[in-house]
Amino acid sequence: MTQILATVAELRAALAGPRRSMARIGMVPTMGALHDGHLALVAESKKHSDQVVVSIFVNPTQFAPSEDFDAYPRTLDKDVERLGGRADIVFAPSAREIYPAGYATHISVSGPSAGLETDFRPHFFAGVATVVAKLLIAASPDVAVFGEKDYQQLLVVKRLVRDLALPVTILGVPTLRESDGLAMSSRNAYLSAEERKVAGALNRILKDAIARAQTSGDLRAAEASSVEALWAAGFSHVDYAAIRDSETLDHITTLDRPARILAAVKIGKTRLIDNMAV
Ligand code: PAF
Numbered sequence: 331m332t333q334i335l336a337t338v339a340e341l342r343a344a345l346a347g348p349r350r351s352m353a354r355i356g357m358v359p360t361m362g363a364l365h366d367g368h369l370a371l372v373a374e375s376k377k378h379s380d381q382v383v384v385s386i387f388v389n390p391t392q393f394a395p396s397e398d399f400d401a402y403p404r405t406l407d408k409d410v411e412r413l414g415g416r417a418d419i420v421f422a423p424s425a426r427e428i429y430p431a432g433y434a435t436h437i438s439v440s441g442p443s444a445g446l447e448t449d450f451r452p453h454f455f456a457g458v459a460t461v462v463a464k465l466l467i468a469a470s471p472d473v474a475v476f477g478e479k480d481y482q483q484l485l486v487v488k489r490l491v492r493d494l495a496l497p498v499t500i501l502g503v504p505t506l507r508e509s510d511g512l513a514m515s516s517r518n519a520y521l522s523a524e525e526r527k528v529a530g531a532l533n534r535i536l537k538d539a540i541a542r543a544q545t546s547g548d549l550r551a552a553e554a555s556s557v558e559a560l561w562a563a564g565f566s567h568v569d570y571a572a573i574r575d576s577e578t579l580d581h582i583t584t585l586d587r588p589a590r591i592l593a594a595v596k597i598g599k600t601r602l603i604d605n606m607a608v
């Protein structure tokens with residue numbers, strides 16, 4: 331039976347007993363609108379813990395005023411149903427619980443947050459780092475699980491945890507994909523049938539760029555041709571398609587170390603991101 335809790339005090343009280351009996355706690359931070367990709371994170375968390383906490387919180391500080399905070403799907407009852415008892419606790423706080431009146435503390439992680447998403451969503455990683463720090467401090471899990479789909483976010487969270495010496499292991503889980511390869515995302519629900527068809531091209535174009543980078547060794551040409559292919563496929567905007575060092579996201583010119591291609595595009599009002607190992 332999943333407990334649904336809304337305050338940090340309730341969460342800590344619920345975890346105190348299991349912690350005393352040496353249970354390992356796993357956490358999966360989410361913004362809800364759960365899909366199979368989230369269930370894979372929960373399954374990974376279960377492999378490493380005895381008690382699984384799924385947090386569901388649409389975090390206002392990671393949205394710019396022009397973004398989809400108001401429209402973001404809030405489907406708590408459906409999410410709990412979707413979890414089907416896989417989570418021991420669903421932590422679904424209010425915005426006031428996380429950001430009480432007069433809230434004044436924000437965490438800014440540099441390093442892996444430089445460029446890519448930050449060039450287009452400069453507010454994003456401070457919002458993510460702040461809320462993730464708060465969630466990790468609230469639950470004190472032994473492990474916390476994040477999707478590789480938000481690859482830059484995963485690196486930012488790992489750096490946050492390392493730099494603040496938070497006693498938690500961060501695990502990344504490979505992206506789950508639809509049958510045409512589109513990365514699963516809560517934002518896919520915004521796509522019209524026509525947009526959904528175009529969206530499926532993103533992963534194919536990234537795979538082509540990887541093949542091109544591997545055969546020619548010319549990473550800039552591979553990036554440029556993928557940007558061109560994305561425009562031609564019908565995306566309404568291409569924010570970036572970039573091949574970077576997969577540990578640091580630094581610029582690289584040759585494939586002499588593990589690399590990752592990362593991309594962000596818009597289709598109508600919906601922004602999609604994806605990434606793959608090169
Ligand atoms: O990836 C997400 O869903 C969010 O950015 C996260 C990590 C739950 C923080 O709000």
